[in-house]
Amino acid sequence: MTFFSHLRKAAIATAFVLGATAVHADEQYFPLQSYRVGPYAAGGTGFFGGFIDYLNLINIRDGGVNGVKLTWSEGETQYEVEKGVEVYERLKSNPGIAAWNPLSVGIAYAMIDRITDDRVPLITINHGRTDTTDGRVFPYVFPLLLNPYSETSGIVNYIASKEGGLDKLKGKKIVVLYHGSPYGKETIPIYELLSQKYGFELSQIEVPHPGNEQQAQWLTIRREHPDYVVLRGWGVMNPVALKTAQKTGFPADHIIGNVWSNSEEDVIPAGDAAKGYTAITTQASGEQYPVVQEIVKTVYGAGKGNLEDKSRIGSVYHNLGIVNGILNVEAVRIAQAKFGNRTLTGDEVRWGFEHLKLDPARVEALGAKDLFHSINVSWDNHEGDGYVTFQQWDGKKWNVVSDWIAPDWKLLRPIIEKSSEAYAKENGIKIRTAEDADAVVSN
Amino acid sequence: MSYYDFLFAIEVLVGGLLSGVMYSLVAIGFVLIYKTSGVLNFAQGSMVLFAALTFVSLVERGIPFALSLLITFAVMVALGFTIERTVLRPLVNRSPMTLFMATLGLSYIIEGAAQLAWGTQVHGLDLGIDDTPFEVGGILISSFDLLAAGIAAAMVAGLSAFFYWTRIGLAFRAVADDQFAALAVGLRLTRIWGTVWTAAGFVALVAGLLWGARLGVQFSLSLIVLKALPVLVLGGFDSILGAIVGGLIVGASEKLAEVYLGPFVGGGIEGWFAYALALVVLLVRPSGLFGQKTIERV
Numbered sequence: 001m002t003f004f005s006h007l008r009k010a011a012i013a014t015a016f017v018l019g020a021t022a023v024h025a026d027e028q029y030f031p032l033q034s035y036r037v038g039p040y041a042a043g044g045t046g047f048f049g050g051f052i053d054y055l056n057l058i059n060i061r062d063g064g065v066n067g068v069k070l071t072w073s074e075g076e077t078q079y080e081v082e083k084g085v086e087v088y089e090r091l092k093s094n095p096g097i098a099a100w101n102p103l104s105v106g107i108a109y110a111m112i113d114r115i116t117d118d119r120v121p122l123i124t125i126n127h128g129r130t131d132t133t134d135g136r137v138f139p140y141v142f143p144l145l146l147n148p149y150s151e152t153s154g155i156v157n158y159i160a161s162k163e164g165g166l167d168k169l170k171g172k173k174i175v176v177l178y179h180g181s182p183y184g185k186e187t188i189p190i191y192e193l194l195s196q197k198y199g200f201e202l203s204q205i206e207v208p209h210p211g212n213e214q215q216a217q218w219l220t221i222r223r224e225h226p227d228y229v230v231l232r233g234w235g236v237m238n239p240v241a242l243k244t245a246q247k248t249g250f251p252a253d254h255i256i257g258n259v260w261s262n263s264e265e266d267v268i269p270a271g272d273a274a275k276g277y278t279a280i281t282t283q284a285s286g287e288q289y290p291v292v293q294e295i296v297k298t299v300y301g302a303g304k305g306n307l308e309d310k311s312r313i314g315s316v317y318h319n320l321g322i323v324n325g326i327l328n329v330e331a332v333r334i335a336q337a338k339f340g341n342r343t344l345t346g347d348e349v350r351w352g353f354e355h356l357k358l359d360p361a362r363v364e365a366l367g368a369k370d371l372f373h374s375i376n377v378s379w380d381n382h383e384g385d386g387y388v389t390f391q392q393w394d395g396k397k398w399n400v401v402s403d404w405i406a407p408d409w410k411l412l413r414p415i416i417e418k419s420s421e422a423y424a425k426e427n428g429i430k431i432r433t434a435e436d437a438d439a440v441v442s443n
Numbered sequence: 444m445s446y447y448d449f450l451f452a453i454e455v456l457v458g459g460l461l462s463g464v465m466y467s468l469v470a471i472g473f474v475l476i477y478k479t480s481g482v483l484n485f486a487q488g489s490m491v492l493f494a495a496l497t498f499v500s501l502v503e504r505g506i507p508f509a510l511s512l513l514i515t516f517a518v519m520v521a522l523g524f525t526i527e528r529t530v531l532r533p534l535v536n537r538s539p540m541t542l543f544m545a546t547l548g549l550s551y552i553i554e555g556a557a558q559l560a561w562g563t564q565v566h567g568l569d570l571g572i573d574d575t576p577f578e579v580g581g582i583l584i585s586s587f588d589l590l591a592a593g594i595a596a597a598m599v600a601g602l603s604a605f606f607y608w609t610r611i612g613l614a615f616r617a618v619a620d621d622q623f624a625a626l627a628v629g630l631r632l633t634r635i636w637g638t639v640w641t642a643a644g645f646v647a648l649v650a651g652l653l654w655g656a657r658l659g660v661q662f663s664l665s666l667i668v669l670k671a672l673p674v675l676v677l678g679g680f681d682s683i684l685g686a687i688v689g690g691l692i693v694g695a696s697e698k699l700a701e702v703y704l705g706p707f708v709g710g711g712i713e714g715w716f717a718y719a720l721a722l723v724v725l726l727v728r729p730s731g732l733f734g735q736k737t738i739e740r741v
Contacts, residue, residue: 037555039662041563180711208714210666212658215458216701216713222583223451236663243657247576247585265565269659273574309564 030072031091038078049306050321066341120346134420145386153407154388170199178232211237238266246273263316287314291367347441379437461588463694469671470686472646488668489553495651519644673721679734
């Protein structure tokens with residue numbers, strides 16, 4: 001081996017090390033526990049597609065966040081908890097992790113203790129356990145925009161607006177048809193509370209998992225003659241509910257879907273039976289929003305779009321992924337403003353999320369006006385007071401049919417705190433203060 | 444009980460019976476294979492998914508309905524023969540548990556292949572059958588479910604005729620009675636198994652279309668095997684008539700239980716009630732109501 005070949009190898013090795021160091025210094029990494037096969041693949045491909053599309057937009061258009069490039073890698077979970085944890089173990093050692101975004105209640109539950117030890121945020125947009133809203137007890141978990149209790153309150157407020165006010169709910173009859181799982185059962189007490197508060201008659205009926213047979217439940221509903229049915233479903237349960245409602249003669253426009261019963265995948269299989277069905281959402285669907293247009297032009301135009309089927313651009317799950325991308329990126333940007341334009345630690349990004357305040361003007365500046373309303377996260381409120389809107393299926397697309405509606409956060413907060421404080425007591429967790437939240441680990 | 448309550452109970456019963464026929468449709472596919480080869484084919488649900496997904500994907504690509512149906516049937520025939528050639532034949536004379544595990548693995552392979560070939564999107568399937576209910580004496584009846592029941596009845600009649608009045612049907616029954624004796628008189632087991640897997644593929648296609656129109660064509664279609672298993676335990680694994688009667692019993696009893704017992708135990712009992720019923724039958728009559736009793740000389 002000659003001197004020059006030694007020299008060349010040494011030069012390459014040095015360049016590689018320097019290069020690697022430089023890359024680490026300028027990259028923020030998102031580990032993605034995605035699900036692109038299995039029973040929930042339709043939702044997974046849409047959500048993670050939208051998330052990746054937005055990260056790509058920031059990289060292509062802006063060169064990253066203040067020069068810090070966004071990177072990511074995916075691990076397939078098939079929506080299974082054990083696979084989600086396995087992917088977490090595999091990806092957690094990558095440098096510069098900004099946040100985890102599993103979009104799975106089960107996987108999120110399994111990760112709470114782990115990410116708390118790691119000091120890395122866990123984002124559960126529109127889902128997760130309600131009491132993680134209390135940042136005093138759950139410093140690293142963020143059920144951004146909407147927790148299940150706020151969703152319940154938003155739905156009841158919407159029904160009230162259709163009836164002419166909250167006082168008009170008295171004497172009305174509402175049936176909640178829920179998925180037979182911890183997710184489905186989470187809102188049982190809050191519906192009972194709201195029923196007592198507003199005086200509506202309530203009946204809550206369980207549909208066993210997976211929900212592909214609902215004849216008995218809908219005949220019971222028919223017998224009860226409710227004014228509205230709230231559909232708190234998941235997966236195949238949703239189209240079957242709509243079809244069975246049609247079979248038993250219940251009108252679709254008196255069925256209100258929750259946030260996991262609001263996608264194209266929930267209504268298309270139901271065909272005409274879904275026409276008139278209305279569902280809650282935190283983000284509108286459609287391609288008309290400037291940020292979605294930019295993704296189409298910049299990302300798909302460059303051949304880097306993540307969705308194979310371009311007709312799904314602007315669908316409910318795709319837009320949810322885009323909004324999730326906006327919230328993650330803005331949290332990083334806010335944290336950078338305090339800690340510097342460099343790769344941040346998970347705890348620094350946590351601080352960024354706890355200062356994530358996007359008012360309607362900022363949302364408009366981000367090209368997302370009317371895509372979602374606003375968010376106002378604080379160290380002790382990890383949901384961020386997201387507004388909701390309602391969309392109605394016309395057989396081909398969703399149309400927004402309400403203004404942005406605020407859930408009754410003041411009513412819900414004491415209930416959330418009671419639950420989180422009980423959790424803290426049970427698990428020996430010290431309740432954080434604002435000063436604790438400002439203490440950030442930067443290495 | 445008021446007249447209205449009585450009508451409601453009848454409505455629940457009729458709805459349950461019609462749902463039960465849909466369970467029977469899936470169960471028949473199991474029976475066909477078990478009857479002739481002694482294999483409990485756990486992949487039947489995946490075959491239903493594969494058939495429905497293939498059909499709907501072809502239709503969405505602009506291929507006419509009838510041609511799509513024909514192509515899908517051809518695909519199911521090919522799948523049946525491929526399974527026989529690559530999985531069953533090499534495992535001939537292995538224990539029933541080995542064969543069952545092979546079909547369990549096969550189930551995952553078919554599910555994966557279906558998604559790989561046709562994607563993961565959820566599809567609507569419109570067979571052009573109106574699903575608005577009609578009223579008979581104050582009872583709402585689903586026209587779709589009624590038609591599905593008619594199709595199931597026609598299929599049972601067709602399969603029964605096939606088994607009893609055709610030469611190949613006779614061969615099937617001979618194989619079901621005693622494989623070695625059938626082999627000794629010159630019947631070609633491999634060909635019969637290939638044909639029976641094809642028949643199971645056809646049943647999967649019919650079930651896939653009807654269930655797909657009901658649920659949408661999506662991954663969860665493969666989960667309908669969970670509805671077929673208690674039907675098989677009740678009716679017997681080797682009886683087509685048993686699959687029908689078992690389906691009717693399961694459908695009616697789980698709906699009545701959900702409506703009348705459910706409120707006392709918190710609801711949501713439909714999912715396990717059929718299994719509890721099957722367990723009771725298993726304890727009293729292990730071979731099911733119509734299954735052939737196994738008699739062994741010791």
